Amino acid sequence: MENKDLELGDMENTIHKRAHSFLRDVENEHSLNEEITPSIYMTPHTLREVSPQSFSPRVVSIGPLHRDDENVQAFQGQKATYLIKLMKHITSPTQETIMNSCMEKVYASMKKIKACYVLKRVYNDVEFTEMMVMDACFILGFIYETFEKNSPDMSHANDVVRDLVLLENQIPFFFLKEIFECTIAKLMPNTSLVQFMHRFLKILNLFDSDVDFSIPENISVDSPHHILSLLHKCYKPHKDNINREEFSFTKRHSAVDLDKAGVSFKPKRSHSSLLGMEMEFPCFLWSWCKCTLRMPVLKVHDLTEMILRNLIAYEESSQTHYYITSYAFVINMLVNTQDDVAKLIDSEVLVNEMGSNEEVANMINKICKEIAVVNSLYHQQWETLDKFYNSYWPKQIGGIRRTYFSSPWNIIALIAAIFAFALTIVQTIFTIRDNK
Incomplete structure (x- = not known):
């Protein structure tokens, strides 16, 4: 017992x-x-299922999330090449001293760095340290060789640029800055990491605008989570222009529909921000006349869908401001078919460098699938546009245009009818005169 x-x-x-x-x-x-809230994670599966190729690296893995992918293994040797080149550019201190400093940076922030990831498997400290140093040095070496030294070896540059802005393919920005100070800062002592990234990010700009694509001034090192986060900050509107309200784009008016109702589209001329949109009306009898929606000029090319999707996924996952999602919903509302794309191209608010207008329409129509916008920058503009579209005269004028001006044959028939009506009136007048 x-x-x-x-x-x-x-x-x-x-x-x-x-x-x-x-x-x-x-x-x-x-x-x-x-x-530390994780800021580098796998894309929500609902978004990934719509376009898996938009979120997985093609040639190079950065950080732990795609390190074991089969398709990125061949590029590991290229990473080492860029690391060695970077070390050779620095004449003082010795390469061993630089590498020792880089390693110390990882060990000093090991918990903080790991906490930035939602890791799929466990890494021991040695393996994790070597991975982070290699990847940080590769990113800095690649940007230095490609954009500062203008390296002629650009065979894989476009794929690398693409992979470096994927949501799942990032390293913490604060750590990248620490490695930058151990390496690039010794070659470019008067340049900050944010300034160093500018030329690289500029080629990823989604819009063709008179507004200078610039990184916000006085940005703190802890402000961006990673490179994609830094790109996202470039689209931040000025505080005075931010108008976030709960809004659902349930009313769909395509570009062609709006054009028939008297809405024209023009490139934005305000220098306030890259994403600015403005409604313009004539100062007299505006309901009788055309109104104008001034909007950013979207450049559609091979990287556009990838950039849009990763920025949207970042906004969705990190619960940050919905700058890009707001724009994506507007362009999605305006485009139903290739005719809408053609109308926006003719209006110079869309540049098609991708292929056919049908391809562009298909891409835009899918960009907001599985996304529910909760705060829109363009709530006021879209409400004004909807009010104009549904007012009396634009609807009547739109009906007349659809009935009589939708095709050359309709126009010819209308002119013939007017001519016949005029002849009938003239004949009637002469008949009355003759009877007198």
């Missing part, structure tokens, strides 16, 4: 210790998660 009591007591002690240990581990993990 005593033995059984002892065994029961031992079990109770064991359970008590395990419970205490478990609670302590949970509290530690919760404390770490409160301090």
